[in-house]
Amino acid sequence: MTTLTTGKPKIVPITGAGACAQAMRQINPDVVAAFPITPSTQIVEDFSTFVANGLVDTEFVTVESEHSAMSACIGASGAGGRVMTATSSAGMAYMWELLYVAASMRQPVLMSLVNRALTGPINIHCDHSDSMGARDSGWIQLYSENNQEAYDNLVMAARIAEHEDVRLPLMVCQDGFIISHSIQTMQLEDDKAVKAFVGPHKPYHPVLDTDHPVTWGALDLQDYYIEHKRGQEQGMRNALRVIQEVSADFAKTFGRSYGLFEEYLLDDAEIVLVAIGSVAGEIKEVIDELRTKGEKVGLLKIRSFRPFPYAEIAQALLRSKIVTVLDRSASFGAHGPLFTEISTAVYGYTSNRPLILGHTYGLGGRELTMRHIEHVIAESRICLDKGEIGDRQGMWLNVRGDKS
C-alpha cells in the first residue's frame, strides 16, 4: 500500500514506525532532514522511498549526523517550511543543543521519536531515557500506547505545534521495538482527509520573505532573555488548551478521542497505577482481571508529558488512596521524572493525601509482564492496608538481585 485515496479509512496491519512514515507521507512536509538510527530507521527508510517514488513533494535532506539534521530542520522551519524528522536515543542526544534552539526560536519542528535506551552499555531497546532527558528542552511531548496512537498523535502534531498561541516543536514518542517494530492492525485514514485535517502551514516571519527582512537567533542578554523565555513558557501553557482543542476536532473528524491523559477505570479506584507508553496495554489487561476479583484498581496513562497537566491530573486522582507510579527511565540519585511530576500534581494542587509509591522498570527493554504488574498492585494493596510505603519506595522492578 503506497497511497490511500479511496475516501475511506482502511484497517491495515502495520508497524508503529511504518504508521508514522505513512502519517508523514500524508502530511507531506516541505522539508525532512533525518539520519537513520535504530529503532526509528524504518520511518526514515519508508519516507525516503516515498520521496524517491514522487509520492510527496518533500525536500529530503540527507545529513551526516543528527546534529545536522536538527540544524537543517530549524533552518528550514525558519525559512518558512513545515518540517519533520525522526530519531531515537543517541540520535536525539546528538541533537541536544539544537532541541533547545528549536524550542526557544519557536520553530514548530515535528519529530517522530522512537524511544530507546541511552548508551551505555550499548542497548537498542526501549526505555524512555532519551525523551525524559529532553523534558526541559521546551518540546511538547506526546506519548503513545500503540501504533494507532503513534499515528494519530503525529496527524495531530502539526496543528498543535504550529498553533499561533503555541509555536513550539513537538515530539511524538513511541516505544522502540515494542511499538515501532510490532505489526498491529490499525485504522489508517484517507490521504485527503488527513491533508484537510492538518491544513496549510502558516509561517511566522520567515527569513525567505525578503520583502520583510528579519533576524533570527540574535544575541539576547540580561535585558530581554528572560522575557523571551517567559513567552516560551506561555506557549507551553497554551499548549494544554490547544492539545485538547485539536484532539476534540480529531475525535469529531476521525472518531477516536484523546485527552491530555487517559483515565482507565479511575472513578472508584483506590489503587491507581500511573504509566506511559506500551505498558499501559498490559496494565489494562491486569486491571480487567483484578476487577473481576473486586480489587478497585485503575490506570492513569500519560499522553502529554510536556506540558504536564498538573491540575487536571490532581483532579483525576482525587479519589485515589495510593498512587503507584511506573517510570521507564532513571534519574540516578533521584526518583524517576514521572514520579516527581505526579507527586507535584497530587500534593501541589489538591488537599488529597494519597500514598505515593514510585518504581523504575523496563530499562533497556527489560520486560514487565502481567505477573509483575499483578505483583505491583498486590504490594500497593499491602502498603495501602498498612497505611505506609515502607522500604518499597523507589524500588526497581524485575531486576535480578533485588527483591521486588
Add this chain to the structure above:
Amino acid sequence: MTTLKNWQELALGGVILEAGSAAKYETGSWRTWKPITNREHCIHCLKCWEFCPEDAIKLEDGRDALGNVRKLVKEVEYFHCKGCGLCVRECPVNKEGKVQALEFVRDEV
C-alpha cells in the same frame, strides 16, 4: 534610555523585525583600548575601514593627489568601536614602523 518591553509585547522566539537594528547597540561600551587616527600620517588606503568588524571607521568625500574624487578616512566612531585593534594592526603605515597613522591607547573611563 529606551523603555524595555514586557514579554507579552515581544515577537516570538526573539525574532527581530527591524532591519539594521544592530546599529542601535552600543558595542563601544566594551572598549578598554581605543584607536586614534593621525590624519597627517594616514595614506587613506582604507585598510582599516575594510577590516573593521563594527563599521566604526567613518569616511568622507575627498580627492587624491591627482585631484580625482575618492573616499578618505575621516575618524573613528566610538559608539560602535569596541577597541579590538584590528585597524591598528592592519594599518600599512604602522607596519612600516616609522610613524603611526593609527595609535592604540588605553581608553580612560
